[in-house]
Amino acid sequence: MKYTLIAWMRDKPGVLSRVAGMMRRRNFNIDSLQVGHSETPGISRMTFVVDGNDRMVDQVIKQLRKLVDVTRVENISEQPIVAREMALIRVSTNAENRSEIVQLVNIYRGEIVDVALDSMIVQIVGSEERVASLIDLLDNFGIVEMVRTGPVAMARGQMEHKYRRSTAVWRAQANGRDATAVERFRTGGV
Amino acid sequence: MPKRNGNTASASPETPVRMKGAQMVWEALLREGVRVIFGHPGGAILPTYDALAPYEAAGKIHHVLVRHEQCAAHMADGWARATGEVGVCIATSGPGATNLVTGLATAQMDSVPVVAITGQVPTNLLGTDAFQESDVVGVTAPVCKHNYLVTDVNELPLILKEAFYIAREGRPGAVLIDICKDVQNAEGWFRYDFEIDLPGFEPWPQVDMEAVRKAAELINKAERPLVLSGHGVQLAGVGRELLQMVEKAEIPVVTTLLGTGNIPESHPLSLGMGGMHGEAYANRAVQACDVLIAMGMRFDDRITGRLDSFAKQAKIIHFEVDKAEVGKNVVPDVAVIGDLAETLPALLPLIEERRHQVWLQEIREWKKDTEQADILNYEVDELIPPFVIRQLWHATHNAKNGPPIIVTDVGQHQMWESQYFTHEYLGQLITSGGLGTMGFALPAAIGAQMAHPNRLVWAVVGDGGFQMTLQELAVIKQEGDLPVKIAIINNGFLGMVRQWQQLFYEKRYVGTPVWSPDFVKLAEAYQIPALAVTKPEQVAPALERALNTPGPFLIDFRVKEEVNVYPMVAPGAAVDQLIRRPKPAVMQGYSGVQPSW
Structure with a gap:
């Protein structure tokens, strides 16, 4: 079964390699992993999809929480969530099939972001199924090049604010300035 | 939840003092109460060694020169295990640091607080495959609780304090600080009175009293209870409380290798070590108990043998400070998460006075069987x-x-x-x-x-x-x-x-x-x-x-x-499927050595 996890962690070089290293070392199987900024300066947010069973996911979460740089981990597999992927697809075209492809892309609410004489780039954002199904369709015309992200996810509904923890030093560094002496000595967490 | 002399900010703020990064290392060590360090010098750590001179001359910190850096980590480890304090070792970049790896992994696996300080090439040479450069943070990350690369002297005091804090608090472990040579030489402001704020570090999880009550309930109802105690009992310093508990409810105790001595082995309730080379009666007790109380241990494969046949008949209670160990190998019926120094005293008054003579008699029968085959009971004519x-x-x-x-x-x-x-x-x-x-x-x-x-x-x-x-x-x-x-x-x-x-x-x-x-x-x-x-x-x-x-x-x-070590549980076998000691051909009266049981 596939599980969707979200982890918040310090935005600092090396943290991704710590997380990835732990996953590899403990033989956890990651389907996909997306990292980006979160709403809190100094904290980045990672969306994982892991393949396994309940006990394995329990271990993944606990081992993630043991990493000092990881501030919070949530398992949102059981909750209603919004999960979106994005793909850029360069599909080969000619004069005859160009309009047909445009029609298909419109049905899927994708966008044509670049057009050349022999090909065009299609951008699609959506659930895993929607992206996969458009890719299947476009494959009939010949996909020249493709890049696809894993899902980023958020739980629906109300949310508590408690996992926005960061420190003044982390925020300062994320904003591209050195922490002031006051910040550094009051809050710690270099 | 800050505890145990760890996270304390002093009431009156310290006046910052300007000094070199190298000196900051020793100032921090002094404040952590470090008296002895074990290490081997080299090019990238030389500024720090040089700054040690006045501290050594004043008799404040003593440096022990090792002959191989691995042994510096082992010595710091031995020091830490013997004192309960953080052991400190120091080495240079590249080969010095990579030699530490085995020692750090040893300390980390056995939950021993060790801080390692290593030199690193100057920041402008980082990543250039410079002489004696190696990615020490990358190499040691999997075998450490946490580690740091220091590229800014202003971060050094806080990193030093954090390192000791992380190594010591919660389940202890190894922490490495890799300091670039130019950072050691650079000047910065030093003070040490910060309050540490690590949002991602939860060393002492909140104790759930409901779980303690559930555990007590199970223990009070048990007819054949057994304690399986590990290193955690020693780390939490609750040997006395453990003894009180098992005497009150008359519960026999099996230990892991690192739990050896948690209660005196001459005590009638002590069954000694269990597991691969544990005594047959200890392992039989594990496979026959109805409530297994695991304390500060992690169900290592050497203690459980084949997992799918380990103590299947028993309800399992797991006292543990590291949440990740709960349910990793054995899924407990009741998990009591938190510091044993909190949970065990909380458990004590909830435990009823009980006697389990039938259960203990059964174990004594198994013991007799072991004594029959034991080497201590017959004359020794060869040096075994x-x-x-x-x-x-x-x-x-x-x-x-x-x-x-x-x-x-x-x-x-x-x-x-x-x-x-x-x-x-x-x-x-x-x-x-x-x-x-x-x-x-x-x-x-x-x-x-x-x-x-x-x-x-x-x-x-x-x-x-x-x-x-x-x-x-x-x-x-x-x-x-x-x-x-x-x-x-x-x-x-x-x-x-x-x-x-x-x-x-x-x-x-x-x-x-x-x-x-x-x-x-x-x-x-x-x-x-x-x-x-x-x-x-x-x-x-x-x-x-x-x-x-x-x-x-x-x-x-x-x-x-x-000569072989018996009894032995073959790897992958159930713990009660052991290879027993061969019975001696001639049983003679033995004088001199009395068996310990």
């Missing part, structure tokens, strides 16, 4: 290792400077020591349990001896493991004749591997016969008095002489080759 270990106990348990700290290496002698030496107090045995690092004993014994100069410290070591780190004999001399006593159980083989080859690989002894130098002459070369022992009757006089000789002493026990 269990006899040597038992004699060591006889010679030392009433020693004038108190019962000894025993430091064992890894292999057969380690198991014999845990079986035939009666450990009476918490932390009496120092050994590498998790990682199983050969070569651990001698440096760890030196570390323990440095921590307790007046205590009796014995390193018990095999001929194989001793040759991995014997160069540290020089440290014994350089530190002014440290009174470490060394017993080499010399059987001419890598004994434990040979035993596996005998049992599982049809006696094909590939790579296990060991040629050894004359250890007595070797000791002489290091100016350490030594003796060789070849006959059983020489054992007691030799031990006597070692104890009466001030300073170090080495005894080379040339024991019978090809």
Whole structure:
């Protein structure tokens, strides 16, 4: 079964390699992993999809929480969530099939972001199924090049604010300035 | 939840002092109460070594020069295990730092607080494959609790404080700080009175009293309860509370290797060690109990044997401070998460006074069966290792400077020591349990001896493991004749591997016969008095002489080759499916050595 996890962690070089290293070392199987900024300066947010069973996911979460740089981990597999992927697809075209492809892309609410004489780039954002199904369709015309992200996810509904923890030093560094002496000595967490 | 002298910000703020990064290291160490460090200098750590001079001259911090950096980590480890404080080791970049890896992994696996400080090439050379550069943070990340690369001198004081905090708090572990050479030379403001704020570090989880109550309920209803206690009991310092609890409810106790001595092994409720080389009755008790109370242990494969047949009949209660250990190998019925120093005293008043005579009688029957087959009950005409270990106990348990700290290496002698030496107090045995690092004993014994100069410290070591780190004999001399006593159980083989080859690989002894130098002459070369022992009757006089000789002493026990450690649970077998001790052909009345049970 596939599980969707979200982890918040310090935005600092090396943290991704710590997380990835732990996953590899403990033989956890990651389907996909997306990292980006979160709403809190100094904290980045990672969306994982892991393949396994309940006990394995329990271990993944606990081992993630043991990493000092990881501030919070949530398992949102059981909750209603919004999960979106994005793909850029360069599909080969000619004069005859160009309009047909445009029609298909419109049905899927994708966008044509670049057009050349022999090909065009299609951008699609959506659930895993929607992206996969458009890719299947476009494959009939010949996909020249493709890049696809894993899902980023958020739980629906109300949310508590408690996992926005960061420190003044982390925020300062994320904003591209050195922490002031006051910040550094009051809050710690270099 | 800050606890135990860790996270304290002083009321009056400290005035920052301007100093070099190198000096900050020593200032921080002083404030952490570090008196002795173990290390080896080199180019990238030289500024820090240079800044040590005034501290050493003032007698504030003593540096012990090791002969190999791995042993610096082992010595810091031995120091930490003997004192409960954080052990500190220091090395240079590149090879110095990579040599530390085995020692750090050993400490981390056994939850020992160790801080390692390493030099790194200057920041402008980072990532250029400079001379003696290696990615130490990357290399050590999987074997450390946390680690740091310091590229800014202003971050150094806080990183130093965080490192000690992380190493010490919660489940202890190894932390490494890699400091670039230019950072050591750069000047910055030093103060040490921060309050540490680490949102992602939860060393002491909140205790759920509901879980404690549930655990007490299960224990009170149990007819055949059993405690399985591990290193956590020692780390939390709750040996007394554990004893109170098991006496109140009359619960027998099995320990893990690192839990040895959690309650005195001479106590009627102690069943000694369980697991792969645990006594048959201890393992049978695990497989027959109705409530298994696991305390501060992590269900390692050496204690559980085959997981799917481990204590299936029992309700399992797991007391543990590290959440990730709960449900990792064995899923408990009740998990009591939190510091044992909190949960066990909370549990005590909820436990009813009970007697379990039927259950204990059953175990006593199993014990009798073991005694029948035990080596201690018959005359010894050859020098066999269990006899040597038992004699060591006889010679030392009433020693004038108190019962000894025993430091064992890894292999057969380690198991014999845990079986035939009666450990009476918490932390009496120092050994590498998790990682199983050969070569651990001698440096760890030196570390323990440095921590307790007046205590009796014995390193018990095999001929194989001793040759991995014997160069540290020089440290014994350089530190002014440290009174470490060394017993080499010399059987001419890598004994434990040979035993596996005998049992599982049809006696094909590939790579296990060991040629050894004359250890007595070797000791002489290091100016350490030594003796060789070849006959059983020489054992007691030799031990006597070692104890009466001030300073170090080495005894080379040339024991019978090809003796096996029994009982043994074959890897992957259930813990009650053991290979028992072969029954001796002739049972003779034995005088002199009384069996410990």
